[in-house]
Amino acid sequence: MDTKTFDAVVIGAGPGGYVAAIRLAQLGKKTALVEKESLGGVCLNWGCIPSKALIAVANLVDEMRGAADRGIIADQPRIDVEKLRAFKNEVVKKLVGGVGTLEKGNGVEVLRGAGRFVAPNAIEVKGEKGEWRVEAPAFIVATGARTIQIPGFEFDGKDVWSAREAVDLPEIPKHLVVIGGGIIGLELGSTYARLGSKVTVVEALPQLLTGIDPEAVRVVQKNLRQREVAVHVSAKAKGLDRGKDGLAVRIEVDGKEQAIPCDKVLVAVGMRPDASGLGLDAVGVKIGPKGFVEVNERYQTSVPSIYCVGDLSGPPLLAHKASKEGEIAAEAIAGKKSVRDWVAMPAAIFTEPEVASVGLSEEEARKAGYEPVVGKFGFGALGRAIAIDHTDGFVKVVGDKGSGLLLGATIVGPEASDLIAEAALALEMGAYLEDVALTVHAHPTLPEALMEACKAALGEAIHALNRPERPRKADARAAAQA
Template identity: 40%
Template sequence: MESFDVVVIGGGPAGYVAAIRAAQLGFATACVDAFTRDGKASLGGTCLNVGCIPSKAMLDSSEKFEMLQHEFAEHGITVQGAQVDLNTMLGRKAGVVDKLTGGIAYLFKKNKVKSFSGLGKLVRQEEGGWVVDAAGAEIRAKHVIVATGSNPRELPIAPFGGHVVENSGALAFQQVPGKLGVIGAGVIGLELGSVWRRLGAQVTVLEAMPTFLAAADDAVAKEALKQFQKQGLDFHFGVNISKVEQTDAGVTVTYSENGQETTAQFDKLIVSIGRVPNTAGLGADAVGLQLDERGFIKVDRHYRTNLPGVYAIGDVIGGAMLAHKAEEEGVALAEMLAGQAGHVNYDVIPWVIYTSPEIAWAGLTEKAAKEQGLSVKTGQFPFSANGRALGHGDPRGFVKIVADAQTDRLLGVHMIGGGVSELIGEVVAIMEFGGSSEDLARTIHAHPTLSEVVKEAALAADKRALHM
């Protein structure tokens, strides 16, 4: 029986990063992963295979098509008869995924991480560690890291199958739906709805909550809704869905809105109402691994479960279900096992929605800061006053800074506009070091760049913006 210092169950962002970092720190490491794509083992989990990466590839392709149709003429570029070759677009997406998932296999080899393709299961505790079933072969582990991720949540009255799909199915339509329904106006629903709207679908979004993007700052949510409605996305809020029926031709959804019952017909229906922890086949019950009332693995602040030598990270422990959060937990835990001070600052995790315009935020919203009893000041600056944004032809949106009125410490940053997924990193770095809006305002930014909007928003927090 092979023995390892660390065995990671799960090869997604939390698992593969934890395995690589553990190996870098000198641990004999193995990773057991059951994810398959197109019937073949594929490292990277949901994110690389059917989530973050393929969705961004499709978002990029579809945005280029929309720009070709509606935006290039402004630049003096006229194109007639533009068409979408969906097979080529899907093939490009698959190529991007193949390159990155293959890259993880290379990194495992480089760092001497042994990979097992198949289901990982906790079998029994023995003196000095655990026995793990690694795809049918028993191996020993001093430390076991569970990083099995999450699965899409099903709507009980609309199980996945046929014309009702989750994120992976929505990334593999073989033709553009004429009418597309999306249940859930969160990150996944907005991104996938945007992809197919750009390619020609008529998209209707049904959301149970009465408000839009409740987690975002109110100003950003208001601007985002205006932009998406202008693009043609049809939103319905406070919706109660009572029936979903499939036929050979499509899906019929019956729902009530403001007390009025409505029936809508769709060719395809995307259900994006959140995710649930994936503990199936792990052997949790057999070994006594404690789960909470929602099925997440219970851990302490050092990611320790109730079982000695067994740890858990990533989506399977709850919190923000974000790949970068999971990766940081993988690094932190590996370093803790090596006696180092691994740490994740959950207060400054960035969130991004890769629509057009993009939406990004980190830290507290203005409303949340005030609810905590903090005295706040805010600064906001529009992209419409920025030379680079105007040159790009995309002056939509703004950057908003939230700072403590007494100490000037940055509390939050909220952005909507072109490229804000890249701009937010600067503010997060300053927040990580406990920096102030003054620190951000005094930092020299190249001109002309979109990042100048961040600087101007920080200046605006003290009512001294220079270009507005």
């Protein structure tokens, strides 16, 4: 077995790992990147990117179906599944190839194979083209998470799909049952509904999108009803029957069982951290009871030479969080004083309409000791939203009544995933409600809704009725600076 020596080694080439490897190389470290599958990890290959390619097409189909209301007469759109799959694959291929080019351009050596720790400063990599002992004074583990399976619904790639099969688009089933009403289940379920499938969602908890502002969830549920998507909450998936007439999912609701006939089943009940085969426990890395590796603010584990970033280091399981953590760990290894110091981590859900949030909700703000004040502005009153015929949803901001400090925002509506960036920047800069309210926004645009919501929180809304007892901006800022 040949021995290779580096300054730093990254295991896992997803959004956390490939970014960490690039940053290490930029900082002058001789770096290796170990990956047993494709560069880009789950996100680029069968998660974020391919699902958003399919969602974009589903949105286009939606626009075409509703175009007659705006004077555009077109035939009912038909979907060529093979061409759609080829488009999605080309999107993935381009981005994965781009990652490879960036690694090579930065001087990172990519080792194809599975890595396992044999010492705190060494791993063994086994791949189709060879085996190596790889030594380094520092390692970053970024192996992400894997899909959770549930008894009776084991993935077979034929009748029972994981997200991996769903984004591969083997077909558009006549009736798809989605087990799991979280982010993945609703993103993919609503996509297939817009592509032509009859969709039924089965969720074990009392609410879809658990943890999301219930008012925002209601907007998404309204859209699902309009698309005739059947939703069962507080429902348990009991089993899958395979008969001569096809499949049937047995569920239990309020103590009563019922069967839902279908063609395919998508199981999307979440992800769990994936440290399988790494040998972390053998070298003394501490792993918590839920399977997440314990790290400090520099993403260093209990073994000083080993760092961990991304889904494996703890929630929220977000690609952009993993990338940021990869940069921090790389900079820490290079001797920089980088730590986990962000104010808030934005999140986006690509349902129809989209949902995005950053910072504290009203309830979280109250628990944190603030006296929250809320400002809200509906897209139904926004010129640009009306002009593009996407008026469902709203922007809601949360501030501190005493100081006027902006604490958080929730957006449900058109382009929410893009609009949340302004709120995230405002939070990172320590902005006040007044700061956003006084910033002139181009008209007519969707971001005006954030400005209007902040004005509403201050009691100064122009295009909405004001509610009493809002913080006086001048007095609030003076009090905060005192």
